[in-house]
Amino acid sequence: MGEIEELKARLRKGEQSFFDKFSARITYVERLRPIFGFVAVGGAMVAAIARFIPGPWGLGLVVTGAVVAAAGGGFVVLMDFKKLEISQEGRDAHKTADDAIEALAAKTAELEAAEDRVKQTAAFDRKRLARIEATRLMIESVEAAFLKQADVPKSAQQMLERAISNLRTAVDYQAGDFLTFTIFQKTGSGAQEQMTPIAREWTDERDALRLGRSWKRGRGYTGHLWSLARDNPFASVVEPDTRKREAQERYKVDKPDAARESRYRSVASFPILIGADNEIWGVVTATSDRVGVFDRSGDLPHQGVETVRDVAMVASLLAKLSAP
Numbered sequence: 163m164g165e166i167e168e169l170k171a172r173l174r175k176g177e178q179s180f181f182d183k184f185s186a187r188i189t190y191v192e193r194l195r196p197i198f199g200f201v202a203v204g205g206a207m208v209a210a211i212a213r214f215i216p217g218p219w220g221l222g223l224v225v226t227g228a229v230v231a232a233a234g235g236g237f238v239v240l241m242d243f244k245k246l247e248i249s250q251e252g253r254d255a256h257k258t259a260d261d262a263i264e265a266l267a268a269k270t271a272e273l274e275a276a277e278d279r280v281k282q283t284a285a286f287d288r289k290r291l292a293r294i295e296a297t298r299l300m301i302e303s304v305e306a307a308f309l310k311q312a313d314v315p316k317s318a319q320q321m322l323e324r325a326i327s328n329l330r331t332a333v334d335y336q337a338g339d340f341l342t343f344t345i346f347q348k349t350g351s352g353a354q355e356q357m358t359p360i361a362r363e364w365t366d367e368r369d370a371l372r373l374g375r376s377w378k379r380g381r382g383y384t385g386h387l388w389s390l391a392r393d394n395p396f397a398s399v400v401e402p403d404t405r406k407r408e409a410q411e412r413y414k415v416d417k418p419d420a421a422r423e424s425r426y427r428s429v430a431s432f433p434i435l436i437g438a439d440n441e442i443w444g445v446v447t448a449t450s451d452r453v454g455v456f457d458r459s460g461d462l463p464h465q466g467v468e469t470v471r472d473v474a475m476v477a478s479l480l481a482k483l484s485a486p
Contacts, residue, residue, distance in 0.1 A: 289332050289462065293469050296328035300476040307483060314483050318345045318361035321476065326363040329473070333448070333455060333466035340425050340451040341365050343470075345434075345477055346377070346384055347444040357384050357445050369425070382415050383429045384447045391433035395440035399431040399447075400467050402457040425449070430456035430467045432474035436481040443481045446474040 303324045307317035322329075322343055335341050342364040346357035356376045377385035383399050390397035401409050404427055415423070426449040434444035448456065448470045456470070457463030 289334060289465060292328040293332035293465060293472065296325040296332055296469065297472050297476065299325040299328065300473065301479075304476060304479045307480070312483065314347065314480050315360040317480055317483060318347075318477065321480070322361050322363040322473075329363075329469060330365075332469045333450075334462045335365075335450075336452070339365065339455075340369075340449075341455075342426075342447075342449045343473065344374070344384075344447050345444060345473070346447065347434075348388075348442060349376075355379065357388055360444075378416075380414070383413055383426070383431050383449075384445045386413050387431040387433060387445055387447075388442060391435075391442050391445075395433065395435055395442075397433065398467075398471070399429060400456055400458055401429045402455075402463065403427065403453045404429060405453070425451045427451050427453045428455040428457070430470040432471045434474050434477045434481070436478050443478065446470055446477055448473075 300321045303321040304317065306312075307320070312320075322345065326343065329343060330341060333341070343362065344359050344364075345361040347360045348355065349358045350356055356378050358376045359374045362374060377388070379385050380389045383401070387397060387399040390399070403409065404413070404423070428450045429447065430449075431445060431447040433442050434446060435441065436443045448466075450456065454460075454463055456466045458467065
């Protein structure tokens with residue numbers, strides 16, 4: 163758009179130059195107006211006086227005076243008409259130039275919008291490929307765990323570690339984001355039943371060790387999903403902005419910590435289901451401190467949600483490692 167602004171500046175400069183010259187010319191012509199006016203008046207007076215002079219001289223002066231008066235008046239009229247004509251031509255030229263610049267600006271904006279769409283499509287394709295690659299790496303990691311008969315927590319951690327780079331790309335991770343992926347497994351029984359974290363990949367490893375916690379049913383995002391999934395195995399928790407009042411009222415937390423909750427501004431959580439009856443084996447929860455990372459609308463946010471679902475689906479394969 164810089165060229166458009168340059169064209170506009172040049173047009174304004176040319177416009178100013180035109181009107182400066184036009185004003186100077188009009189001033190010059192206006193100085194001649196009194197002269198031609200006096201000539202016209204003088205001719206009329208000569209013609210009027212000559213009417214009282216008998217003979218050919220009188221008639222000649224009448225004709226001469228009339229011609230001079232007509233010529234002076236004609237020049238005055240011609241100057242007015244020429245002034246209006248030049249002014250109109252200037253306005254027409256300015257409008258034509260303005261229309262051309264506006265049309266060029268519109269085409270340039272259209273081209274830039276098309277280029278942006280191409281860039282966005284290319285960026286989305288890269289992130290979609292990253293999601294596919296993340297799934298492939300997670301499946302390979304689970305297959306290796308079966309061959310080694312590794313324990314579930316260790317296998318789950320290795321699965322996340324191997325795919326985390328692609329997982330972050332797939333959910334539109336940006337430098338400086340606090341992004342977390344956590345795999346929970348249901349442990350305990352009765353009143354002691356809870357979702358215990360067995361693997362996690364957080365952008366801040368110290369926080370992963372310090373802030374990780376288990377969740378009772380109905381508490382927090384993970385516990386709330388756990389409660390929902392008991393009645394609906396297709397349930398999920400997707401919150402684009404946890405700062406909204408309805409979100410804060412929906413997810414109850416024991417001993418809430420405002421500083422801690424500020425790290426979780428966008429959330430996606432899916433159950434890990436096993437068996438024909440969709441038993442709840444665990445939960446996968448991903449969070450970001452950036453609003454809108456996980457959302458049902460928009461290509462990238464929606465893909466972020468589906469990426470978390472991918473992790474839950476692959477993690478369900480780990481349950482076979484813990485089967486007796």
